[in-house]
Amino acid sequence: MPVNVLFSAHPEQWPVYEPLLSEGLTQAGLDFYLATEFEPDQVDYVVYSPASGLLDFSPFTRLKAVLSLWAGVEKIAGNDTLTVPLARMVDDGLMQGMTEWVVGQVLRYHLGMDRYITVQDGVWAPDAPPLATQRHVCVLGLGALGEAAARALAALNFNVTGWSRTAKDIPGVTCLHSAEGLRAALSSAEILVLLLPDTPATENAMNADTLALLPKGARIINPGRGPLIDDDALLAALKTGQVGHATLDVFRVEPLPAEHPYWAHPKVTVTPHIASETRPVTAAQVICQNIIRGEEGKPFLHLVDRSLGY
Numbered sequence: 001m002p003v004n005v006l007f008s009a010h011p012e013q014w015p016v017y018e019p020l021l022s023e024g025l026t027q028a029g030l031d032f033y034l035a036t037e038f039e040p041d042q043v044d045y046v047v048y049s050p051a052s053g054l055l056d057f058s059p060f061t062r063l064k065a066v067l068s069l070w071a072g073v074e075k076i077a078g079n080d081t082l083t084v085p086l087a088r089m090v091d092d093g094l095m096q097g098m099t100e101w102v103v104g105q106v107l108r109y110h111l112g113m114d115r116y117i118t119v120q121d122g123v124w125a126p127d128a129p130p131l132a133t134q135r136h137v138c139v140l141g142l143g144a145l146g147e148a149a150a151r152a153l154a155a156l157n158f159n160v161t162g163w164s165r166t167a168k169d170i171p172g173v174t175c176l177h178s179a180e181g182l183r184a185a186l187s188s189a190e191i192l193v194l195l196l197p198d199t200p201a202t203e204n205a206m207n208a209d210t211l212a213l214l215p216k217g218a219r220i221i222n223p224g225r226g227p228l229i230d231d232d233a234l235l236a237a238l239k240t241g242q243v244g245h246a247t248l249d250v251f252r253v254e255p256l257p258a259e260h261p262y263w264a265h266p267k268v269t270v271t272p273h274i275a276s277e278t279r280p281v282t283a284a285q286v287i288c289q290n291i292i293r294g295e296e297g298k299p300f301l302h303l304v305d306r307s308l309g310y
Contacts, residue, residue, distance in 0.1 A: 003025075047287055066087070068089055072198060073309070090286065091278065097277065110135050146164070189215065198227055211233055
């Protein structure tokens, strides 16, 4: 019997993904149908993004797994109608893109590049930055993306501390966990990178109390999730100088409303959710690999712990 794969994502993605998925499954020797419409009780796998509008999985009685095209699964992880395994997207293209963006933003702050890019005032004021070994960078969240970023920063000789919910061991990175570990991690974070998942436990992780733990004038980089930051608390910390500058790529409401104070704030850089994105070529390979594993009775890759939300 053919394996039926429902592509349930934004319609514009179908012509991009269809040939990539078809090629990958064909090369694997799989007998399959790939389409954007099926009778629900005939579907074996759903390739999914929230843009599809699919919310009720209860009619999908034959379903074996939902395979997300997104790294973040907060929009589906709590869906009570979904009772089969849920896999999030972890692929090399997404990790490389995020790592490049994070390293670029850290180097921008570390080297003080804004001073020379935005101010050309004819004043000769040499002010050499410290070496990377003297700069403390903290990465909150050591999942696939956070670990890749932390490793890359450590390879550049930054003094890197990472924090995660559970203990991790990453060569070249001081790995901390627990509430006490979080306080220690923040207390030395001259540059803070936020790559935590979006869960009830991480909402407003950066609030008035945690922002106060940072060294005076710390820089914040958020390519993770908008709800990680209490916006009012960050604006207050920027006003007092507790936070020296923030580069924000993700927001609670996207697109960021034109009237939002972040746009005109002199100590905020807004980027429009471009830190990284799923690359169809590499993402299709991950999806095909998981379908093949499912058909071979092997565990799915990148399974979501529904109790944790990631």
